[in-house]
Amino acid sequence: SYVLTQPPSVSVAPGKTARITCGGNNIGSKSVHWYQQKPGQAPVLVIYYDSDRPSGIPERFSGSNSGNTATLTISRVEAGDEADYYCQVWDSSSDRLFGGGTKLTVL
Amino acid sequence: EVQLVESGGGLVQPGGSLRLSCAASGFTFSSYWMSWVRQAPGKGLEWVANIKQDGSEKYYVDSVKGRFTISRDNAKNSLYLQMNSLRAEDTAVYYCARSLGESPVFDYWGQGTLVTVSS
Numbered sequence: 001s002y003v004l005t006q007p008p009s010v011s012v013a014p015g016k017t018a019r020i021t022c023g024g025n026n027i028g029s030k031s032v033h034w035y036q037q038k039p040g041q042a043p044v045l046v047i048y049y050d051s052d053r054p055s056g057i058p059e060r061f062s063g064s065n066s067g068n069t070a071t072l073t074i075s076r077v078e079a080g081d082e083a084d085y086y087c088q089v090w091d092s093s094s095d096r097l098f099g100g101g102t103k104l105t106v107l
Numbered sequence: 108e109v110q111l112v113e114s115g116g117g118l119v120q121p122g123g124s125l126r127l128s129c130a131a132s133g134f135t136f137s138s139y140w141m142s143w144v145r146q147a148p149g150k151g152l153e154w155v156a157n158i159k160q161d162g163s164e165k166y167y168v169d170s171v172k173g174r175f176t177i178s179r180d181n182a183k184n185s186l187y188l189q190m191n192s193l194r195a196e197d198t199a200v201y202y203c204a205r206s207l208g209e210s211p212v213f214d215y216w217g218q219g220t221l222v223t224v225s226s
Contacts, residue, residue, distance in 0.1 A: 035152070035213070037152075042202055042216040042218050042219055043152065045213060048207065048210075088211070089211075090211035096142070096154035096157070099151070
């Protein structure tokens with residue numbers, strides 16, 4: 001079955017750029033979606049189809065996907081961006097599959 | 108405004124049953140695939156099941172096949188998850204989620220309902 005690998009944690013200073021990766025075998029051939037989940041809240045879609053942004057999501061959030069790694073990039077990080085972030089793909093053997101999640105800490 | 112409100116969670120003994128409900132509003136419920144996604148305490152997200160607009164197609168994660176049944180009532184704008192033969196590892200917050208069009212993307216989520224399986 002397909003596996004998505006995310007780093008458990010990423011730390012970044014306010015105003016800097018955070019990059020959260022999602023690794024998978026030839027993930028560049030799949031569409032990757034990203035969700036933000038703050039403590040005690042439901043997940044929120046922040047990027048879909050690799051790089052599209054839902055309405056209401058700041059332009060600071062962007063995504064890319066190539067080879068074996070997809071990346072969620074958050075520019076000019078703010079304290080309010082501190083959350084868990086999950087990548088997700090569709091795979092023929094696993095259907096809707098999530099990565100293990102990455103905790104973003106704003107220093 | 109799209110709203111998804113789950114209910115029906117609670118404490119149940121191993122081997123027991125529970126039925127979750129999700130009340131949808133603010134959109135044409137019958138036009139969307141719907142899913143259940145769960146999150147065990149302190150763990151990540153896991154897709155559980157989904158159902159086509161007219162209920163004609165249903166899919167499940169392997170760990171719940173034969174035990175859980177997803178269904179919907181478009182007249183009542185409601186999604187359901189019947190959970191039987193519950194196990195301790197089914198303990199989680201269960202979220203109702205809407206799919207973006209025909210895609211596997213979850214564009215709206217409910218706030219979740221907690222299911223605890225324990226003796």
